[in-house]
Amino acid sequence: MDPTTKINLPESELERVVIVGGGFGGLQLARKLAKSDFQVVLIDRNNYHQFQPLFYQVAMSGLEPSSIVFPFRKLFQGRENMFIRMAEVTHVDTSAKQLQTPLGHCNYDHLIVATGADTNYYGNKQLERLTLPMKSVSEALYLRNSILDDYEDALTTPSYQDRQELVDIVIVGGGATGVELAGSLAEMKTHVLPKDYPELHVQEEFDIYLVQSGDVILKGMSAGSSAKALRYLEELGVKVILNNRVTDFDGRLVTLKDGRTIPSQKVIWAAGVKGMPIPGLPEEAITHGNRLAVDRHNRVAGTDCIYAIGDVAYMEEPDFPEGHPQVAQVAIQMGEHLAKNLRYRHLRGEVWEAFSYNDKGSMATIGRARAVVDIPKPEFHFGGILAWLVWLLVHLFAILGTRNKIFVFLNWLYNYINYNQSLRLIIRPRRGTDTSAG
Amino acid sequence: MDPTTKINLPESELERVVIVGGGFGGLQLARKLAKSDFQVVLIDRNNYHQFQPLFYQVAMSGLEPSSIVFPFRKLFQGRENMFIRMAEVTHVDTSAKQLQTPLGHCNYDHLIVATGADTNYYGNKQLERLTLPMKSVSEALYLRNSILDDYEDALTTPSYQDRQELVDIVIVGGGATGVELAGSLAEMKTHVLPKDYPELHVQEEFDIYLVQSGDVILKGMSAGSSAKALRYLEELGVKVILNNRVTDFDGRLVTLKDGRTIPSQKVIWAAGVKGMPIPGLPEEAITHGNRLAVDRHNRVAGTDCIYAIGDVAYMEEPDFPEGHPQVAQVAIQMGEHLAKNLRYRHLRGEVWEAFSYNDKGSMATIGRARAVVDIPKPEFHFGGILAWLVWLLVHLFAILGTRNKIFVFLNWLYNYINYNQSLRLIIRPRRGTDTSAG
Known part of the structure; x- marks a missing residue:
C-alpha cells in the first residue's frame, strides 16, 4: 500500500489514544477508555482477544478455540469513541507520532504498546x-x-x-x-x-x-x-x-x-518468551528479555507519550527490583492503572500516580482434579482437588463473555464426567476441493 | 510412498469390507456393520464425519465447526472389527481388488464407494x-x-x-x-x-x-x-x-x-454438484452428473463386489426413473439397506433385497423463525414459524453425539434471544510467530 495513505478514521477534536495489541493489558485499557473523552483506536493483528491461560486445552482437544477467544467488535458494540482495526503495526515514527500498518499510517497523541511477548528461541x-x-x-x-x-x-x-x-x-x-x-x-x-x-x-x-x-x-x-x-x-x-x-x-x-x-x-x-516492541522505538529503551524499559507511569524510556504495558514492559519497583513476572495479572493491572492516569489525571492536568503491582497469587493445574495454588498475603499454599476447583473458578470468571463461560463450563463438566471429549478433529480452513461426504 | 507397501491392517479370516467416505451413507453403513462378522475398514480424508446441512451456519458464524462434525474414532470406540484410516483413495484396481492410498495399498473383498459429490463448475x-x-x-x-x-x-x-x-x-x-x-x-x-x-x-x-x-x-x-x-x-x-x-x-x-x-x-x-467416483472404476459405469450407475442392490455396473451409495450413486427405480435426489436421506437409507444385504443376506447366502427409497419429505429454513416443509405422504406443505420449529428439531436430532446436540441447541437458543452470536472470529491454524497478546 502507498505509504502516504492514511488509515480511515474520523477526524475528531478528542486526543487520540492508539493501543497496539488487544491482549490482557491492551484490552483492559481499551475497556476503561471506551466511554472516555479520548478517541480510542485498538489495532490488533486478529479480530479477537485470546485467553492465553487455556491455550493448552485447545491444543489437547479439550476446548474449542471459539470458547476462549472473543471478538473485539462484539465487546465494543455501541461505544462511539472506539475504533478497531485489524492490522500488524510495522513501524513507529516517534518524532512524527505516526504508526505504519499495511492499511496505511495512523497518527497518535498517545501510543500504548501492548504487543506482549512471543516465543524465545534464544537465537537458535x-x-x-x-x-x-x-x-x-x-x-x-x-x-x-x-x-x-x-x-x-x-x-x-x-x-x-x-x-x-x-x-x-x-x-x-x-x-x-x-x-x-x-x-x-x-x-x-x-x-x-x-x-x-x-x-x-x-x-x-x-x-x-x-x-x-x-x-x-x-x-x-x-x-x-x-x-x-x-x-x-x-x-x-x-x-x-x-x-x-x-x-x-x-x-x-x-x-x-x-x-x-x-x-x-x-x-x-x-x-521462554521475549518482548515484541514495535520497530522504530529507541534502541536504548530495549532492555532485559527484549522488553521496553518503562517508568512507574509506564512511559517508555526516552520517548514522549509512548507507554508500554504487560509482557512487553519492564518496570522496576521496590518490591520487584528485577521487574514483574510476565503474567496476565500484571498486564491487567497496568492497563487499568494507565487508563486511570490518562482519563482522570492527564485530562485534568493532575499529577500521575505511580503503578504498584498487587500480587494476588499464582496457580497451575496438573491434569484432572489436581492443581497447586500460592497465595502471597497471608502466605498460604495448597494443592489437590481444592486447588483444582479454585483454578477452575478463577479461570471461568476470567473468561470474557457469558456464552464462553457457559460453553467452557459445560465442556469441563462433560470432560470430567466422560473423560472423553469429542473435539479430536483435524480441521483446517480450505478454499476448495475438500469434500468427502458420502 | 512405495506402491508395494501394504496399509497396516491385521490379517483376519473375516471378509473385508472397505468403505471409502464417511459421509451420511458411508457412516450409516459402517455403524450397521460395526458389530458384524466382517472386518470393516473406513477410509476418509478427514478424521471426522461432517453434518452437511448446517455448513451454512458455520459460514455465517452461527455455529462452530466442532458442533457439527464428529470424530470417527470416538464413534467406533470399542468396536474391534472396525479400522479407521485417514487417507485419500487415489485409485482402484478392480481385477486385483485393491485400493491405492498415500498410506499404501489395501485389498478388499467388498468395496463401498461412498465418496459423495463435490461442487460442479461445469468445466469453467x-x-x-x-x-x-x-x-x-x-x-x-x-x-x-x-x-x-x-x-x-x-x-x-x-x-x-x-x-x-x-x-x-x-x-x-x-x-x-x-x-x-x-x-x-x-x-x-x-x-x-x-x-x-x-x-x-x-x-x-x-x-x-x-x-x-x-x-x-x-x-x-x-x-x-x-x-x-x-x-x-x-x-x-x-x-x-x-x-x-x-x-x-x-x-x-x-x-x-x-x-x-x-x-x-x-x-x-x-x-450444482457432480459425483466423485474413484479413479480406476470402469468408464461405462459413469453416468449422469459423473455418478456411478448402480443396480437396485447398489452394485456398480460392470463390476464385481463394488457398490456405490449416496450422492455418488445413480440408481433408477420405478418411482424415481431419473434417479434419486442427492440428499442425506437417500444416502442414509442406501447405507442401511446395503448393510442389511451384506450382513444378513450375503453372509447367509440368501437372495438380496432391492432398495427402494422412502421419501420422508424435504425442508429448508430461510433466516430466523421461517422455514418451508413438504411432507409427501399424505401430501402436505406448511411454512412459517411452525415449519422452522420442525426444521430445528429434525436437524437437532440428526446431529451425532449428545455433546453436539446440546451445544448446537444452546447456540441456537442464545442466537434466538440475542440476535448476536460471538463467533465472528478469523482463526487459522498457524505454525509460529502469530502472537499479539498484550
Missing part, C-alpha cells in the same frame, strides 16, 4: 524452524492438528523405532505452560488414546517428556508447590528431566546437554 | 478458481474468514465503488444451500453487522444477491413452498435474480447472462 534458528510454539490460539490449533495427524500416521507405521518418533512428545520448559500441557497430555494418554487407538500400544509406547533447565518446575511458585507439581506429573507418568537442556533437534531426534537422545518429531517449545 | 476453470464453494466444513470456515476479512477491509476503503466489491455477496444457485445461506446472511446484515460495523452504512451499501438459472428456487420442493421461500427471501431484502446465470467473473465483477454486472469479490458457488 533451527529450533525456531522445527519446534512447535504455543503462544496463540492459532498455534495451539496447529499443535492439536499435528498431534492428531501423527497418531494417525503411527497406525500405518510398522517399525517400532519410526513409531516412537510419531508418538513421543517432548515439552521444553517447566513453567506453567509446559507443566499444564504435560499434565493434560498425560491424562489424554491414560483415558482417551487407548480407546481411540486400540491398535497402538499406548501405555507401553507413548512417552511424554518435560525438559527443564533448572532444578525445579514452576520456578516462580513456592518450593512446596513446585515439589507437589513435580510429584503430580510423575504420578501421571510424565518423564520430567531436570537440570538439562535441548541442545539439538533435527526434526526427528532430540539431543540433550548430557548427551542423551530422544526420538521424537514433536518438540513443543515453551522455554 | 475460472469460476472454479475464483468463486467460493461450500461442500465441506473446511470450506465453510474459509468462507467465514473471507467474509469477515472483507468487512474489515471495507472499513479502510474510502471509495464507495471499491467498498461495494467487498461488502456485496453473490450466491449462485437457488437450491437449499443457496437459499439457506442467503437467508442467514440477510439476518446477519439486519441484526449483527450494523452493531459490529457502525462506521459502515450496512443497510444502504450491503447487498445480497441470489442468482438462480430456473424460474423457481428450491426446485425439488412443491410450488407452494418455492413461492413461499421466495417471498421470505425478498422480505429479508435478498435480491433474487431468476432465469439468469453467471457467465463471467474476474474476481471483482460478476457478469450475468442478460449483460447485467454486479461488483463483488465474493461469489459463492452453490449451483
